[in-house]
Amino acid sequence: MLDGLSRVFFSWYSNSMARKKFLSSEKILATALTIADQAGMEGIGLLTMRKLASVLGVEAMSLYNYIKNKEDLVSLMVDAVIGQYKVPSPSEDWQAGLAIRARSMYKTLQAHPWAALTIMPRINAGDNSFTFINTSLALLEAGGFSLPQADKVLVTIDSYTYGFVLQEITFPISPAEYSQAAQSYWNADLEARFPAMARATALVAQKEYDGISDFEYGLQVVIQGIQKWD
Helix, strand or coil, rough: CCHHHHHHHHHHHHHHHHCCCCCCCCHHHHHHHHHHHHHHHHHHHHHHHHHHHHCCCCHHHHHHCCCCHHHHHHHHHHHHHHCCCCCCCCCCHHHHHHHHHHHHHHHHHHHCCCCCHHHCCCCCCHHHHHHHHHHHHHHHHHCCHHHHHHHHHHHHHHHHHHHHHHHHHHHCCHHHHHHHHHHHHHCHHHHHHHHHHHHHHHHCCCCCCCCCCCCHHHHHHHHHCCCCCC
């Protein structure tokens, strides 16, 4: 029969083995994404291997049987997010395809607020990243663009999309507060020094204009402004 100490050890060992049995790369990645998403813009900075292990109910060292380090984990997370982008078929009309692509990126980045700043500095995050780039280039090439032209178009669209998301999620005032904020900013001195800005602010204060940025409007401006050139 097991004595008290042996029973404690056996219980700990059994529980440890059970946790390891259900640990996998997929579960680690899914949990890391959840933690980062819940933390918002600061998601990657607040995600630590110790915190991840705690949520999973394992020792931090157990994670290294599945991933090399935090940098490796972040690369997997970025690739997982890019894998949620909708990749337009090269058979699509190129303008329609670019719109589908950008809207998908926008919705995905809204769902993962930490991702925009984390994706941009990474040249290669994995197969999903390569697939997205490859299919996007093929879409534009099929639409009559050279590959150098296609690359410039994608940089333009992506700059707009990532930039819009970053502006939206970092702006310190919520849309519901725009009118009240405009009322507090508007004054005679503002009108005298910056008349155009004062008139725009007055429109928001009086709720004649909501002041809310429109992703779709800007997207159409960018896409319609793209021309094929020699």
